[in-house]
Amino acid sequence: MSYLQLNGLNKQFNGTNVLNNVHLEVAKGEMITLLGPSGCGKSTLLRCISGLTELEQGSIILEDQEITALAPREREVGMVFQSYALFPNLTVSDNIGYGLKMKRMNKGDRTRKINELLELVDLSDKAQAYPHTLSGGQQQRVALARSLAMQPKLMLLDEPLSALDAKIRKSLRLQIRQLQRRMGMTMIFVTHDQEEALMISDRICVMHNGRIVQEGSPEEIYSAPRTEFVARFIGNYNVLGPQEAGRLEGLAAQPGISYALRPESITLLPVGEYAMTRPPSFSMPGYPSSSMSEYPSSGMPERESSEMLGHDSFGIGHDLAGMPERDSSSELGHDSAGMLRRESGSRPGRESVVRGYDLLGMSRHLPPAGDSAALYWPGKVSSVMMLGNIVRYGIDVGGIPMTVDTLAGHGPFRPGEQSAVTLRIDRSQCIPLEKDGA
Numbered sequence: 001m002s003y004l005q006l007n008g009l010n011k012q013f014n015g016t017n018v019l020n021n022v023h024l025e026v027a028k029g030e031m032i033t034l035l036g037p038s039g040c041g042k043s044t045l046l047r048c049i050s051g052l053t054e055l056e057q058g059s060i061i062l063e064d065q066e067i068t069a070l071a072p073r074e075r076e077v078g079m080v081f082q083s084y085a086l087f088p089n090l091t092v093s094d095n096i097g098y099g100l101k102m103k104r105m106n107k108g109d110r111t112r113k114i115n116e117l118l119e120l121v122d123l124s125d126k127a128q129a130y131p132h133t134l135s136g137g138q139q140q141r142v143a144l145a146r147s148l149a150m151q152p153k154l155m156l157l158d159e160p161l162s163a164l165d166a167k168i169r170k171s172l173r174l175q176i177r178q179l180q181r182r183m184g185m186t187m188i189f190v191t192h193d194q195e196e197a198l199m200i201s202d203r204i205c206v207m208h209n210g211r212i213v214q215e216g217s218p219e220e221i222y223s224a225p226r227t228e229f230v231a232r233f234i235g236n237y238n239v240l241g242p243q244e245a246g247r248l249e250g251l252a253a254q255p256g257i258s259y260a261l262r263p264e265s266i267t268l269l270p271v272g273e274y275a276m277t278r279p280p281s282f283s284m285p286g287y288p289s290s291s292m293s294e295y296p297s298s299g300m301p302e303r304e305s306s307e308m309l310g311h312d313s314f315g316i317g318h319d320l321a322g323m324p325e326r327d328s329s330s331e332l333g334h335d336s337a338g339m340l341r342r343e344s345g346s347r348p349g350r351e352s353v354v355r356g357y358d359l360l361g362m363s364r365h366l367p368p369a370g371d372s373a374a375l376y377w378p379g380k381v382s383s384v385m386m387l388g389n390i391v392r393y394g395i396d397v398g399g400i401p402m403t404v405d406t407l408a409g410h411g412p413f414r415p416g417e418q419s420a421v422t423l424r425i426d427r428s429q430c431i432p433l434e435k436d437g438a
Contacts, residue, residue, distance in 0.1 A: 002061075003028035003186055004049075004154060009058035011044055011210075018044045020210035022058070029184045031177065033197040036207035037233065042190045045207075046156045049188070050079045063153055078152035082159045084139040086131040086146075093118070093127045096145045103150075117145040120179065137168040144176070148183075155180075155187045161196070169193075173200050194234055198222060206230050208436070223262075229436045231260035236392075238263060238402045239433070247398065248377060251430060260431040263405040267424040268393065271378070375430075377423045395423065 002025035011019040018041050026032050034042040047053035049060060051072035060068045067075045086095050097114045105113070118124045121141040131139055140160055147155060157176070161169045177200045180187050191197055197204050198218040205215040206229075214226045225231035231239050238261040245251050245259050379402070383394035386408065393404045404423070 002026060003030075003063060005059075005061040006045075006049070007059045007061070009045065009048060009060070010056050011041075011048060011053065012056060017210050019048065019055075022210070022212060024205065024212060024215075026186060026188070028186055031180050031187050031189065031200060031202045033189045033191060033201040033204045034207055035191060035194065035197040035204050035233075037192055040207040041210040042207050043158050046079070046158050046188065046190055049154070050077050050156055051075050052079075076150075076153045077156060078147035078150055078154070079156045079158065080140075080143050080147050080160045082162050084131070084136075084143045086139060086142055088131050091128050091130060092123060092134070092142050095131070095142055096149055099146065099150045113149060117149055120148070120182075121145045121175075135168070136164045137172050140164065140172060141175070144179075148179075148185075153186070155185055157187065157189045159190050159192070162191070162193075169196070176200065206233065208233075213436075224431060225260055226434055227436050228258050228260075228433045231258075231431070231433055236263050236403050236405075237261065238266075240400070244400050247400070248375075251375065254432075256435065258433040260433055261402070261425060261429060263392070263403040265426065265429040266402070266404045268395075268404055268406060269422040269424055271420045271422055373427050375423075375425045375427060377425070379421050379423050381419045381421060395421065397423065 004024075004026040006022055006024040009019050009022040010017070020041075022041075022045060024032075034045060036042050044053060048055050051067070051070060055068065058068070059066055062075070062077070067077075087098065090098065093114050096117055097110050100110045100113060114127075115124070118127055121144060123138060123141055123145070126134065126138065131142070134142070144157075144160070160176075161172055164172065173196055176187075176189075179185075189197075189200065198221075201218055203215060204218055204221045205212045206221065207213065208229050214221060214230050216224075221230070222234055225234055225237065228239055228241075231237040240248070240251075240259045240261070242254075242256055242258060245257070251259065377397050379395040379397040381393055382396045382401070385392040385394075387405075389408045391406050391408050393406070395402045395404055402423070
């Protein structure tokens with residue numbers, strides 16, 4: 001049985017649907033994050049659960065009790081807001097103990113409870129300080145301790161970290177997660193920050209236009225977006241619309257179907273190279289483990305030695321663009337699309353890679369034998385950006401902009417270079433997307 005159930009919640013403001021048939025089940029002790037852009041309905045949903053905003057339709061059941069019609073003070077639901085809402089004329093201890101005093105808890109028990117909470121949020125040395133002497137992070141911890149003092153069945157946090165600077169945000173979100181685990185408390189956390197959601201959640205609910213459009217673990221949300229909206233909102237996916245997908249060779253595009261590609265799932269290779277093996281895994285900061293290519297210390301993939309003396313591993317010379325090609329011979333022919341091909345049975349032992357031209361008018365490599373699980377697309381480096389130990393490449397693939405992430409020092413290109421490249425993409429990494437609202 002679910003600890004919290006939201007059944008068909010609907011809410012309108014001035015004739016506009018803010019919540020549209022929202023259903024959600026939450027287990028006891030679970031940390032749920034509502035993630036979405038401003039105006040998607042996530043804060044309204046929190047206010048409806050707490051009783052601060054009335055529902056027009058639907059029911060809320062908490063620990064087998066329907067609380068839909070109960071007043072906020074009767075729901076045993078705590079809430080922490082973006083604004084700290086501390087009493088400026090009360091000390092930290094008095095702010096934390098204010099609710100306990102209203103419940104007429106005796107002074108001895110109240111003092112003991114306050115001291116426990118001060119230790120829990122690491123503010124014992126600030127017990128007699130006033131709010132204006134505290135940092136933003138310290139004030140938010142006081143607000144959190146004040147809500148915890150009431151021992152709520154459910155804790156709601158409405159973008160509690162958005163007013164803090166980046167360093168304090170990262171520290172405090174980990175403290176909140178540690179507190180939640182230590183106390184086994186059921187929490188619903190609202191944020192528009194994707195990294196924040198991926199870092200602290202047991203489960204993420206992505207909201208759009210008043211609906212929960214996808215829910216799942218952080219790994220599921222990041223690695224398997226269901227719709228184009230989710231793919232664009234989570235991380236830096238390359239989203240290929242139906243027309244773009246149809247222009248790219250080898251992608252089995254379907255009418256109306258978009259595809260998503262993670263920027264770190266694409267391998268960048270110099271023109272004339274290919275990779276037969278899946279890249280080793282590494283972790284992007286704040287994201288689940290992903291795949292990237294490894295290169296030797298020179299920064300370039302090593303070629304395998306060829307048995308054919310006087311030729312590289314492709315056994316070829318150079319074409320008019322300065323790229324390798326075979327000399328004309330009886331082993332080569334042209335197919336109906338004007339592309340070079342190899343006749344069957346030609347020179348066993350050589351790699352079955354030939355150079356041709358796709359419909360975009362750019363040179364490309366056909367997949368090598370045994371590598372049918374991969375796609376190879378030509379592109380050109382248009383921009384390079386350093387993001388810590390990540391290099392982010394902007395790639396022009398026949399007029400389609402794409403993003404590729406590599407570890408610093410592990411890509412074949414250096415910042416500032418304008419180079420032709422080959423993109424290698426595992427077919428399994430091409431994620432088909434549902435239409436938004438489907």
